[in-house]
Amino acid sequence: MKKICTVFFILIILFSLVGCDATKRGVQQKIHEENYILSLPKENISESEIEALSLAINDEYKARATYKKVIEKFGEVRPFSNIINSEENHISALKSLYNKYDLDIPTDEWYDKVPEFDSVEDACEAGVHAEVENAALYDELFSKVDNQDIIAVFTSLRDASENSHLPAFEKCGGTR
Secondary structure (H helix, E strand, C coil): CCHHHHHHHHHHHHHCCCCCCHHHHHHHHHHHHHHHHHHCCCCCCCCCHHHHHHHHHHHHHHHHHHHHHHHHHCCCCCCCHHHHHHHHHHHHHHHHHHHHHCCCCCCCCHHHCCCCCCCCEEEEHHHHHHHHHHHHHHHHHHHCCCHHHHHHHHHHHHHHHHHHHHHHHHHCCCCC
């Protein structure tokens, strides 16, 4: 059952990360790659991989909490209303790894720790900064992981930050 849930969550991530201009063939290739990785036997997980998963999920929790506060204050404004759904998918993908390795999923305690913004533009500028930091975090975390399934999820999440979220925040913040 856990393997089915893991495959399901990874597929959700793939569909949320694939851009609108992706070809059907490209989508099928991504699905094939993810299914291959998930079919690999469960490897042992190291302490550094557990630490990397914790850093990753907490960064995704922080982003979701920040974008939620923006939406609560300013309404369903873009790109926050779109990207918060991606953050949910990112968290789900990471939780599927926690489940696969029988690890306790960290509690999300970020809502009261994130700032509020005076304007959508200020929030967009903060979003640019957050997505740059998020991509850099994943680049750093690669040195802590060896399991191919973790590497695949981290790669997808980093790529979403760099290729989708960052450009959306740059556009809304006027930095493009």
